Amino acid sequence: MSDVAAPQDAPEPVLAIAIDGPAASGKGTLARRLARHYGLRHLDTGLTYRAVAARLLEEDLPLDDEATAEAAARTLDLGALDRARLAQHHIGEAASKVAVMPGVRRALVDKQRAFAAAPPGAVLDGRDIGTVVCPEAAVKLYVTASAEVRAVRRFREITDGGGAADYEAVLADIRRRDARDMGRADSPLRPAADAHLLDTSEMDIEAAFMAACRLIDAALAARSGT
Ligand code: CDP
Helix, strand or coil: CCCCCCCCCCCCCCEEEEEECCCCCCHHHHHHHHHHHHCCEEEEHHHHHHHHHHHHHHCCCCCCCHHHHHHHHHCCCHHHCCHHHHCCHHHHHHHHHHCCCHHHHHHHHHHHHHHHHCCCEEEEEECCHHHHHCCCCCEEEEEECCHHHHHHHHHHHHHHCCCCCCHHHHHHHHHHHHHHHHHCCCCCCCCCCCCEEEECCCCCHHHHHHHHHHHHHHHHHHHHCC
């Protein structure tokens, strides 16, 4: 047996795609499809904030105690996020309350970065992916739509799932979530300076997917100099 070390393989390139945007902008569905299309893993970072909020609600713990919320965030297992359970409307509202806490954000961002760094790379969607979690992402999209269009989408999501909803209440909720997400001191929702804006107010998911692929393909081609 030779004691000469085998030449190191070149590290596999890791591709990160950052998708940010406000509540019900369609970024989650878009991110899942993009991950499939580009052969990458996917993380909906909203689910991580939702999971922390859900745990506090389940255990009857306060939503406004940072040490408790941070402890829940540190022990969160990204492999055990149950989308169907966490999708509930009231959990989203509670998530945006725990998401203002820097201790919770630090704990979750550490886990999100580790996820993004594993080959072959990942599509992450959230509020601060392009600005904080993956500032070096190869491509950044900021997906948005008017508050009214987003409220219609969220309303349909709830009623299609058999739930009852009031459109005006859903719209008010979207506006309150926007204000909280854009107004917080730590990692507010805003487009990164180098993000591509994608307004989906007039697009269905297919049109949004095609537009996103065009932006991503152009950005990747420019990056590789082709
Ligand atoms: O699906 P929806 O857009 O309603 O919400 P979500 O993406 O599941 O996120 C729920 C809440 O988590 C948001 O309102 C944000 O306050 C927070 N969040 C965050 O602060 N940073 C992220 N990267 C993702 C979500």
